[in-house]
Amino acid sequence: MLDAKGLDGRSLVRRRAGLRLWLSALWLGMLCLAALLAPWVAPHDPLSQDLFLGRLPPFWVAGAEPGYWLGTDSLGRDVLSRLLYGARVALLVAVLAGSITCLIGATLGLLAGFLRGWVDMVISRLIDIWMAFPPVLFSILLIAVLGPSLTSIIIAIVVIDWTRFARVVRAEAMVQGTMDYVASARVAGRGRIGTMLREILPNVLPTIVVLLTLEMGIAVIVEAILSFVNLSIATDDPTWGGMISEGRISIHQAWWVLVFPLIALFLTVLAFSQLGEGLKDRFDPVLR
């Protein structure tokens, strides 16, 4: 349906933003399905090796073997199946690390920014001390201590990144706290926690959503980097980072082993950030 409104600039911008939102949601939705259904939809066992089928190219390149759509790596493992299984690790880390980081960081930021006083002093000091540690060193140290596993990756991400949430949410809660609607709520008899949850939180939520989706993207990258340097999960379950690391060695003989996981990684991180921007507009009553 086309009406006059469809022609003005603002709704054009909005429509484009809507498209971005839907495309990212579509990609992430497909990824979730792939991750959940990997055992059923993957054409091959991602671990089974067959040296006679090594370095098969993707389907449109001469020499491709039917059934191996995206080719095989140098050990003859199916790239598509490994990508699908890799999505499981990537999404698991994204969702768990992202939401735990968000929960801890946003809660502390909200408390500090709205309650002020000694609560703010303690939390702000904690953030300052925390930020004095170089994050990469910190994460490698942590994983060295905890041993490489999915849990330690998640813990490392939470421990390093909660300050991003805390800082931003604190600043926004502080601004919202000075608004007259907060004063009115307090006059009406709302308690401090009630005011924080009912009046402040809804206004900080769009920002939290953006941070959360960005964090999920970051978590995917961090997991990939740690797999790349062999500090991720200890088993030989496929991960995108691990595939990139292996593909790098045979880049000249079999570029597809490197390129497909890179594309998956790139699209996923992009989709998370676009999803955040799109959702922000949805959540914001003024832009809605």
Next chain:
Amino acid sequence: MSFLSIRNLSVRLKNGPPLLRRVSLDVAAGEVRGLVGESGAGKSMIGKAVLGILPPSVQITEGEILLDGTDLLRLSPRESRRRIGASCALIPQDPLTALNPSHRIGPQITNRLVDILGWTRAAADARAIDLLAEVQISDPARVLRSYPHELSGGMRQRILIASAFAAEPKLIVADEPTTALDVTVQKQILRLIAGMQARHGTALLFVTHDLGVVSKVCQKLSVLYSGLVLEDSTVTDFFTAPRHAYSAALLAATPKYTDPDAGLQPVPDAVIGAVRAEVDSFDRKAAHG
């Protein structure tokens, strides 16, 4: 007995200068008291102290705030919150930030009645419709479903007024409720507040810069300078025979009440000097106990 009675209230910036200097004033039930003074005189501070919403950077050092005979400052924070919530309300200055942008208008009026005062949802909804009609909003049902940004400034201020009267408070603090609006709307809003106040018999503490407003809606007024009450009079006395030189200068600075052709005159330096000296002598006396 006065519904609100402030006795010798002193407020200072934590480890800083005094902001209110032994302020005393009364507001009887159903009475309107104006609070006038230049910017920074402490008008809003008095309102905030009464409503228990002083910023964390200031502290009350002495005095009493008697609400219906009970000193709020002696109660537990919880109990004073409860009493303020049950009998007071605020009409804030800026209708832009006084409504929560994330919530629809309806819940912003009714949630407090339901959650805090224990009304039924149906009673609160009916009340909201009545109130919006009373503040002359023509399509209450639609407005209640709107978000604040969908409404004009004047409309929002009407809603804030309706919301303030929702629970039939005994006392409303109106902090420059018309300053943020444009001139044509100001008059309507002012008339609206005065009308509502008279109909509901609500006591009003009315913060304003504008002596014209005082003459229209107030019965009493306090003139404030640098946190010191210089004059506490009835409006009639103030406009006919101001007792303090600063009051006289304020009146002279508002040409409408003397010579309409004289133009706006600043308060003379000599008067300001004398008032400053008064403030200093107050601080010296306070320092010596």
